[in-house]
Amino acid sequence: xxxxxxxxxxxxxxxxxxxxxxxxxxxxxxxxxxxxxxxxxxxxxxxxxxxxxxxxxxxxxxxxxxxxxxxxxxxxxxxxxxxxxxxxxxxxxxxxxxxxxxxxxxxxxxxxxxxxxxxxxxxxxxxxxxxxxxxxxxxxxxxxxxxxxxxxxxxxxxxxxxxxxxxxxxxxxxxxxxxxxxxxxxxxxxxxxxxxxxxxxxxxxxxxxxxxxxxxxxxxxxxxxxxxxxxxxxxxxxxxxxxxxxxxxxxxxxxxxxxxxxxxxxxxxxxxxxxxxxxxxxxxxxxxxxxxxxxxxxxxxxxxxxxxxxxxxxxxxxxxxxxxxxxxxxxxxxxxxxxxxxxxxxxxxxxxxxxxxxxxxxxxxxxxxxxxxxxxxxxxxxxxxxxxxxxxx
Amino acid sequence: xxxxxxxxxxxxxxxxxxxxxxxxxxxxxxxxxxxxxxxxxxxxxxxxxxxxxxxxxxxxxxxxxxxxxxxxxxxxxxxxxxxxxxxxxxxxxxxxxxxxxxxxxxxxxxxxxxxxxxxxxxxxxxxxxxxxxxxxxxxxxxxxxxxxxxxxxxxxxxxxxxxxxxxxxxxxxxxxxxxxxxxxxxxxxxxxxxxxxxxxxxxxxxxxxxxxxxxxxxxxxxxxxxxxxxxxxxxxxxxxxxxxxxxxxxxxxxxxxxxxxxxxxxxxxxxxxxxxxxxxxxx
Numbered sequence: 001x002x003x004x005x006x007x008x009x010x011x012x013x014x015x016x017x018x019x020x021x022x023x024x025x026x027x028x029x030x031x032x033x034x035x036x037x038x039x040x041x042x043x044x045x046x047x048x049x050x051x052x053x054x055x056x057x058x059x060x061x062x063x064x065x066x067x068x069x070x071x072x073x074x075x076x077x078x079x080x081x082x083x084x085x086x087x088x089x090x091x092x093x094x095x096x097x098x099x100x101x102x103x104x105x106x107x108x109x110x111x112x113x114x115x116x117x118x119x120x121x122x123x124x125x126x127x128x129x130x131x132x133x134x135x136x137x138x139x140x141x142x143x144x145x146x147x148x149x150x151x152x153x154x155x156x157x158x159x160x161x162x163x164x165x166x167x168x169x170x171x172x173x174x175x176x177x178x179x180x181x182x183x184x185x186x187x188x189x190x191x192x193x194x195x196x197x198x199x200x201x202x203x204x205x206x207x208x209x210x211x212x213x214x215x216x217x218x219x220x221x222x223x224x225x226x227x228x229x230x231x232x233x234x235x236x237x238x239x240x241x242x243x244x245x246x247x248x249x250x251x252x253x254x255x256x257x258x259x260x261x262x263x264x265x266x267x268x269x270x271x272x273x274x275x276x277x278x279x280x281x282x283x284x285x286x287x288x289x290x291x292x293x294x295x296x297x298x299x300x301x302x303x304x305x306x307x308x309x310x311x312x313x314x315x316x317x318x319x320x321x322x323x324x325x326x327x328x329x330x331x332x333x334x335x336x337x338x339x340x341x342x343x344x345x346x347x348x349x350x351x352x353x354x355x356x357x358x359x360x361x362x363x364x365x366x367x368x369x370x371x372x373x374x375x376x377x378x379x380x381x382x383x384x385x386x387x388x389x390x391x392x393x
Numbered sequence: 394x395x396x397x398x399x400x401x402x403x404x405x406x407x408x409x410x411x412x413x414x415x416x417x418x419x420x421x422x423x424x425x426x427x428x429x430x431x432x433x434x435x436x437x438x439x440x441x442x443x444x445x446x447x448x449x450x451x452x453x454x455x456x457x458x459x460x461x462x463x464x465x466x467x468x469x470x471x472x473x474x475x476x477x478x479x480x481x482x483x484x485x486x487x488x489x490x491x492x493x494x495x496x497x498x499x500x501x502x503x504x505x506x507x508x509x510x511x512x513x514x515x516x517x518x519x520x521x522x523x524x525x526x527x528x529x530x531x532x533x534x535x536x537x538x539x540x541x542x543x544x545x546x547x548x549x550x551x552x553x554x555x556x557x558x559x560x561x562x563x564x565x566x567x568x569x570x571x572x573x574x575x576x577x578x579x580x581x582x583x584x585x586x587x588x589x590x591x592x593x594x595x596x597x598x599x600x601x602x603x604x605x606x607x608x609x610x611x612x613x614x615x616x617x618x619x620x621x622x623x624x625x626x627x628x629x630x631x632x633x634x635x636x637x638x639x640x641x642x643x644x645x646x647x648x649x650x651x652x653x654x655x656x657x658x659x660x661x662x663x664x665x666x667x668x669x670x671x672x673x674x675x676x
Contacts, residue, residue, distance in 0.1 A: 124544040
C-alpha cells in the first residue's frame with residue numbers, strides 16, 4: 001500500500017520537497033542545540049518549559065481530536081463519516097509523532113530518555129503520559145492501517161481489530177486528561193492548579209483537531225478528487241462549533257473564579273496573559289504575550305461566528321477561513337499561553353519573560369514539518385485507496 | 394500475504410513488544426527482591442524512608458534534618474550571607490555564567506515578599522522586615538512535589554528526609570522545576586565545565602565534589618555527605634557562632650534545632666501547600 005505515496009503530480013512532490021527542506025533546517029538547528037545544550041533556547045531558570053512543551057501539549061489535543069471523527073462512525077454508525085475516520089486516525093498518528101519529537105527536543109539528556117522505562121516511576125504523571133501516548137500511537141497505527149488495508153483489498157476489516165477501535169475511543173480522552181494532569185497536579189502553580197484543566201484541554205482538542213482536518217480536507221477537495229461530502233462537512237461544523245464554545249465557556253469560568261475571588265495567585269497569570277503584570281519591586285509591566293492572547297480571543301469568537309455563517313452560505317472558502325481562525329486561536333491559547341503563562345510569575349513572584357530563539361523556532365518548524373510530512377504520506381495513501389475503490393465500485 | 398509470512402510477522406511483533414517491556418518488568422521484580430531480602434536480614438530495612446509517605450505528618454521515626462534561619466541575625470551581620478553562599482557555591486562547583494538566563498544557584502537571598510509571597514500583610518508592618526533579605530534554598534520538604542513529579546527517580550528522598558539528586562539518572566525533563574513551589578532548582582542550560590573568553594564558569598574546581606554535565610537539574614543537597622560524616626552543612630558552618638543558622642534532627646526533641654523551634658516563633662515558606670518544608674525562619 002505504501003507505494004501509493006510514491007505516485008503523485010508535480011504539486012505533490014514540490015510540497016514533499018518543501019517539507020523535507022524544513023525538516024533539514026530543523027535537523028541542523030537540533031545539532032546546534034545538541035552541541036551547545038538547551039541554553040540555545042530562550043528558556044531560563046524561571047521559565048523552564050518553552051515552545052517545545054507547549055507545542056507538545058497542543059498537539060496531544062490535535063491527536064485526541066481525531067476521536068470526534070472516529071466516535072460517531074464506530075459507536076453511532078454515523079455512515080457519513082465513513083470516509084473521514086481514517087483521516088482522523090492518521091492525523092492522530094502524525095500528531096503523536098510530533099508530540100514525541102517535541103519531548104525529545106526538550107530533554108536535557110535525550111540519550112537517557114529510556115530511563116523513564118528503565119526506572120518506571122508510577123507516582124510521576126510523565127510515566128503515565130508515556131504509556132498513554134505510545135499506546136495511542138500503537139492503537140491508531142493498528143486500527144488505521146488494518147482498516148485501510150482491508151479496504152485496499154476490497155474486504156471488510158477483520159473482527160479482531162474491533163476491540164482496538166473501541167479501546168482507542170476512551171484512550172483518546174485519556175491522553176489529553178493525563179497531559180492536563182502533568183500541569184494541574186503541581187502545587188504552587190496557581191494558573192494550572194484547576195480541576196477544569198482537563199475538560200478545557202478536551203474541549204479545545206475537540207475543536208482544534210477537526211479544524212485542522214477540515215482545512216486539509218478542503219485543500220484536498222481542490223487539489224484531488226477526494227471530497228468528504230457536504231453532510232460530513234456540516235456535521236463537523238456542529239462539532240467544532242460546540243467544542244469551541246465549550247472551550248470559551250471554560251475559560252470564562254477560570255476568569256470568573258480568579259477575578260471574583262480576587263485571590264492574588266489566581267489572578268496573576270491571567271493578568272499577565274491578558275493585561276500585563278507589574279513587578280512588585282520595580283513596577284515594570286511585563287506583557288509580551290498580551291497581543292497574542294487578545295488576538296486568540298478575537299480570532300476564536302470570529303471563527304465560531306463565521307463557521308456557522310459558512311454553513312448557512314455553503315461557502316467552502318469561508319469554512320476554511322473560520323477553521324483556520326479557530327485553530328490558530330486555540331494554538332495560541334494552548335500552544336503558547338497555557339504553558340508559558342504558568343511560569344509567570346515564578347515561585348518567588350518574580351517575573352521573567354520568555355522569547356524563543358531562532359534555533360528553537362527552527363527545531364519547532366522542523367517537527368511540525370515532520371508531522372505534515374507524515375500526514376501528507378498517509379493521506380496520500382488513504383485517498384488513493386479510497387478513490388481507486390470508488391472507481392472500481 | 395501467505396500464511397507463513399504472516400505467522401513470522403506475528404511472532405516478530407510479539408517478540409519486539411516483549412523485548413521492550415521485559416527490562417522494566419524485570420527491573421521492578423528485581424527491586425522487590427532486593428527489598429525483600431534486605432528486610433529479611435534485619436538491618437537493611439529503612440522504616441524512615443517510608444515513614445513520611447502518604448504525605449501527612451512528619452516522619453515519625455528515624456532522623457529528619459531541618460534548618461532554622463534567623464533572618465534578624467543575618468540582617469545584623471552584613472556580609473555573613475554572602476560568606477555562606479560563597480562557602481556553598483565554591484565547594485559544590487556551582488558555575489557562574491554571568492547572566493540571569495543560565496543562572497544556577499543553590500542558596501541565595503531575596504526580600505520578604507519574594508520569599509513569602511501571599512504573606513504580604515507583613516509587608517506593611519515594619520520597615521525592618523521590609524529591608525531584610527532572606528536566605529532561600531531547597532526546603533527538603535517532607536512531602537516533596539519534585540520527587541512526586543520526577544519520572545526516573547533521579548530526585549528522591551533519602552532516609553534522613555533529605556531530597557537528593559542523582560545527576561547521572563536525570564534526563565533533564567525539568568518536571569521537578571515546574572513542580573517545586575520554591576524555585577529551588579536550577580538546570581544546566583549549557584556546559585558548566587566550559588568557559589567564556591578564557592574565564593571558566595567554575596572559578597576553581599573543587600575535586601571533592603563532582604562537576605555536573607549539561608542538561609541535568611541540580612539544587613542544594615543539605616550537605617548530605619558532610620552530615621553523614623557528622624559535620625554540619627557548609628552554610629551553617631560559615632555563620633560561625635552567630636547562631637544565624639541552626640541545623641539538626643527535627644525528630645530528636647533534645648536537638649538544638651528542636652529547642653530553638655520550641656522557644657521561638659518561626660515561619661515557613663508556603664506551608665499552605667502541604668509540602669511540609671524543613672527550613673524555618675525567625676523574622
